[in-house]
Amino acid sequence: MNGTFQIAVDFIKYSLDFRFDAVTSRGILRRKDSFFVSVASPTFPGVRGYGEAGPLPQLSEDYSEDIERWLSEIGERLSRVSWPGHEEEILALIKELVPQNLPSVRFAFETALLDLLHGGQRQILKNEFFDEGTPLSINGLIWMGDKDYMLQQIEQKLEEGYNCIKMKIGGIDFEEEYSLLSFIRNYFSADEITLRVDANGAFSAEEALFKLQRLAEFDLHSIEQPIRAGQGQALYKLCRDSPIPVALDEELIGIHSPEEKARLLETIQPHFIVLKPSLVGGILASREWISIAEKMGIGWWLTSALESNIGLNAIAQLASSFRPELPQGLGTGQLYHNNIEAPLKVRNGKLFYDKTQKWGEMEGLFKSPPSPA
Secondary structure (H helix, E strand, C coil), X not given: CCCEECCEEEEEEEEEEXXXXXXXXXXXXXXXXXXXXEEECCCCCCCEEEXXXXXXXXXCCCCCCCHHHHHHHHHHHHCCCCEECCHHHHHHHHHHHCCCCCHHHHHHHHHHHHHHHCCCXXXXXXXXXXXXXXXXXXXXXXXXXCHHHHHHHHHHHHHCCCCEEEEXXXXXXXXXXXXXXXXXXXXXXXXXXXXXXXXCCEECCCCHHHHHHHXXXXXXXXXXXXXXXXXXXXXXXXXXXXCCCEEECHHHCCCCCHHHHHHHHHHHCCCEEEECHHHHCHHHHHHHXXXXXXXXXXXXXXXXXXXXXXXHHHXXXXXXXXXCCCCEECCCCCCECCCCCCCEEXXXXXXXXXXXXXXXXXXXXXXXXXXXX
């Protein structure tokens, strides 16, 4: 569009209820709090754009009791701005106006403003996922639990047609996890099923290489964050010596400037990076990571961070804009009893945007519609 526009901002807290006890290396999750951001403008009458700030406890820089105050203050600040009618200028202005240590808040406003710009149809970016219905390959996620529960999940994912499975490890006895991976490989070769594992930093630096050497028997695609973040030299040695390609995940949190990003990747030299926009600073920050990584020959994929379908939709469109070859970590749409109804469908290990389906009602969640002054 030509010219500029002004916005009014509203937000609400929304508690997402898990369908099951989601066991992670940091504890059991039964509920996940997100904050939906709504933006409106007289330039786009009758239209709203929506975004989601979904900080995670023990991980997100902006997980704090102060987040509602931050959303309110930033919303007020953004309502005084004349917004340009172009995607890239909007993203650049949000980067300038929203502090870098509020990554999920940045992502929420990026998503909401781009949604508004594109007519409130939940289109965030130009991409084949939304525009043409081109599916994204995704991995099937196996949650931590006892051996029987994890085996049940594995069998279900295989029946559902996934050809890439990601298993959380480090939560139960290593020998039992070893046995589960052996079970998969007894039936499916690496040509048939790609296996990823995610340790979430559960291994000690001293034991990690030994465990990775044992896990290498299963032709694994990669292991995410084998040791906890912040051990750069130990992680570099592990990336150098590991028989399994190493992917950085939590290591990327809190790294903001292009110089810091480049320095981290040059120092550790991982094989892959795993990007969660809510944790690393949104659309623009994720693009920056990808650009730097690709110049160094480092692979990447995008992953949701337990967002509702509002956030998941934005991440899927961001991923699609790069036409990725690797499966993405976007199979989280069925986690919650009370997720926002969405045209996001999973079939045969792929995520689709089905335009014959409609989004659930969002407007009624807000106490009152925002009205620009």
